[in-house]
Amino acid sequence: MTDTQWLDGYLLSKAGAEHDFKVEWGWDRYMVRGKLFAAICRPEGMKDERYNGHPLVNLKCDPCRAELLRAEFPDILPGFYCDKKTWNAVLLDGDLTGELIKELCDDSYRLIVEKLPKYVQGELVENG
DSSP, rough: OOOOHHHHHHHHTTTEEEEEEETTTTTEEEEEEEEEEEEEEEEOSOTTTTTOOOOEEEEEOOOHHHHHHHHOTEEEEOTTOOOOTTEEEEEEESSSOOHHHHHHHHHHHHHHHTOOOOOOOOOHHOOO
């Protein structure tokens, strides 16, 4: 699964989702109220071959669940250039289903929104 267009549309369908491209990093970033919840990139020239050349999406994850997911799925790695305890790098050209990737995106979005002020959460629900 290397086409990221479907994922771009899915991430942008989240209430309040915004997109930008960080040129210096080569990352498509997805934020809600300025807080990152997903980033799509394709690392090149990395020493760690697990990431090198693979399209991936970095997603926030509960630390306990992150460890379980990494143990169960070889295509889920510690976050790429993110806090490796609370972020996962999900390889998009591996064997993961689109449904699992969407579920992980939903979890990441939820974790970020839960940290926003209650009034902002209310606005997102109203406008979503």
